[in-house]
Amino acid sequence: MRITLFDYGAGNLHSLAKALQGRGRVVAIEPNPIRAIETDFLVLPGVGAFGAAAAALAPGRDAMATAIRAGLPTLGICLGMQLMCDGSDEGSGDGLGIVSGRVEKLHARHTPQIGWNSIDDTRDTLFAEPRLGIAYYANRYVCRPADADVVIAWSVHEADRFPAAIRWGRMIGVQFHPEKSSAPGIAFLQRVIAEAA
């Protein structure tokens, strides 16, 4: 199984690449969005700013959106999840539009939300026992999907309840960082990959 991390140029991919490893898997890092979709499992990692990431995505945006809609198993983490939406208040440029809705700032006094927060109201096999109950977040923006049915888990920061995870077909998006959520986060990632295999 080939797992490809689309690298839009910002942050730490080492921990994530390591966390996705397993028997019979090849984990690759690919900066070209067109080449990135020639894979069995696509990962959009989580560090950076929306505008810069959307610009890196732009040349392959339509091809990637088409591949995901056609059933390419995909995981978007944090900013990677936000790129599944139409656009973001954080920066200009288009997202992939897999999930209709925009990325908006958290309605909270204390932002960014940095730290460990609980994952609530889960309704998906990915959150079966042993459940990932608490995970690491580092975000000022969140997805606001037009259709709440895509949301498979929620979290709350101050008074704002926001989507912790979404699913559309074979695309999973998580606002938290499983690769930074210690052993339970790694187990979650392994479950996502195992489901797609």
Add this chain to the structure above:
Amino acid sequence: MTLTRRLIVCLDVRDGRVVKGTNFVGLRDVGDPVALAEQYEREGADELVFLDITATQEERATLLDLVRRTAERLFIPLTIGGGVRSVEDIAAVLRAGADKVGINSAAVRTPSLINEGAARFGAQCIVASIDAKREGDRWVVYTAGGHTRTDLNAVAWAQECAMRGAGEILLTSIDRDGVRTGYDLALTKAISTVVDVPVVASGGAGLPAHVVAAITDGGADAALVAGILHDGVTTVAALKSAMRAANLLVRDTAA
């Protein structure tokens, strides 16, 4: 539920080894950073900080190699501080495997570095690292590892850092660093009440009660500890149970 209060373990590193001193001087070797990082994750630390306390250009390559080796084995957030002078330095540290970058002297010299870093990499990975020393009824910012006095008021500077896009403030009391008499609660409070980004209290932890006080009295989101763990004075588990006993929400980890 809501965000838990964090316990952050800091390893001062120099030339690939963990060292610890008092008031920024008198360094002692206390171990291998990668092994210690993994151990602290297992014990329940919520995050780790590597502070490169010399960061000469020759040692920079050693640090980046250390970050790479650590990132492949550590699955909690890792912040790197020390010697970050430019956007290129921020990029290099993040590429090597850091999740956040602490900027200290360079931000004082070139405040726009915070804006540029936040715009390019996201605010969540830009940590304004502030070393403050009390002077009468105020605190003054020092740079260069506590050696150089500036004219900046620490409270005003923290506000400016947050305004420029820093996602977090790592606030170290130079007076308390390594002396284990407790965090500077007044300093922590003065800053946590005026910024909306998380404040990490640093410098002075000697007892579990000090960690609790940093959060309850100082208003910090997180407390940073170093020497008391490296010297075996206490453990991550003991500190977290003290936090739990004080009704602070903390992340539970399987023992």
